[in-house]
Amino acid sequence: MSLQFAVSKVSAEFMMDVAKAVSSSPHPLSKRDLIKSFEKSGVYVTNAISQCLQLGLIRIQDGQYVSSDKYGDLIKRSERSQLYIALRQALQSYPPFLLYLDFISKGYLSEQSATMTTGIFRIQSPRELVETMFRNWGLQTGLMELDTSNKLTIPEAEKGLPSEYVASLVKALTANLQASIFLIETMSPPAYAYLTEKSIGIEDLSNALMNYETDSKGSANKACQTFEHFLFKLGEDVGANVKGCNGTIEYAVAMRGQNVILKNQLHLCDGIGGLRNMAHHDPDKETGKPWTFTPQGAIISSLIVPTMIRSIYSYWKEQKQEF
DSSP states (O other): OOOOOOOOOOOHHHHHHHHHHHHHOSSOBOHHHHHHHSSSOHHHHHHHHHHHHHHTSEEEETTEEEEOTTTHHHHHHSOGGGHHHHHHHHHTTOHHHHHHHHHHHTTOOHHHHHHHHHHHTTOSSOHHHHHHHHHHHHHHTTSOEEOTTSOEEOOSOOOSOSOHHHHHHHHHHHHHHHHHHHHHHHHOHHHHHHHHHTTOOSHHHHHHHHSTTTSHHHHHHHHHHHHHHHHHHHHHHHTOOGGGOOSHHHHHHHHHTTTOSOHHHHHHHHHHHHHHHHHHSOSOTTTSSOOOOOHHHHHHHHHHHHHHHHHHHHHHHHOOOOO
């Protein structure tokens, strides 16, 4: 089932006030509790709640609102002036906003970027609202800034932050954002939208790119695992019997039978399947010893996956033969 995205009219600051209230509460909160907690209209509080849920800043448990597993601790510990850090992190994991940033980074105007993003992700909100909110949230979190000509740009780094901890966190988030934008460009926005529709995140691919030197084997495994997930979901869509298969190589063979994968693409899938086995299965059946991954092997594994996702998706959708 496809994910349904919607954007609500609410400021970044108030969104985080709601997330802060939920994260700081010792017990679950109802919508009525939250409306009573702020001197805002019920509609505006409801908009903030909806957007917090979309971004994963809070979650629902038994019909009430509780702290996010991923961001709750950071939100609870942050001062109000630092809450934008959690929002920034959440926005960088929110597929529509990430694609919007990708278009901005390629020189598109904010209006154009919002229009394309709204269409690609079928966002259930007016394009004008999407553009206004994404622009505001991007500026308020430091993910974007205005240059001298009043054009939106994506800064390389933040300066003047209030603590060493926050500074190191923003540096890590900046690296993650750059990796994510690179991945979207490599696999193409339509393929990225397809992965999102199938609930396949690119976080593991981003981590693989950032950690290929410090965790070479783990990075290769994460990248190849994402590719395996992609092949399984695509196989289901084209009617291949992937549920009766085991792993990347067999998924690719099953889809070859549906004329979705060309012979040369199948060879490359075999290679990625081999990388997956080397990184994930120890010891090697032939030698009885584990494989050692070098940083060079890890980066190759991390780069071939988004390239092959693009290649296979493009052939499936448009009969394009590209690598």
